[in-house]
Amino acid sequence: MHCDDKRTLFVLKQGIEETWDLLRKSDFADENLVKKLNEEIQEYFEYKSASK
Secondary structure (H helix, E strand, O other): OOHHHHHHHHHHHHHHHHHHHHHHHOOOOOHHHHHHHHHHHHHHHHHHHHOO
16 A cells, blocks of 8 residues: 555544544534545545555
8 A cells, every 4th residue: 555545544534533523522413424424434445445
């Protein structure tokens, strides 16, 4: 895996963690954050599998 790929995965992971924290603070009530989290997780795994 190239260092740019690792950096991109790191940034994507940070986005997931930030969205998760916001979702927890909203008591899991914000549906927009749920959708955003799902999209970020999907993007992370798609990028991860494509970069192998």
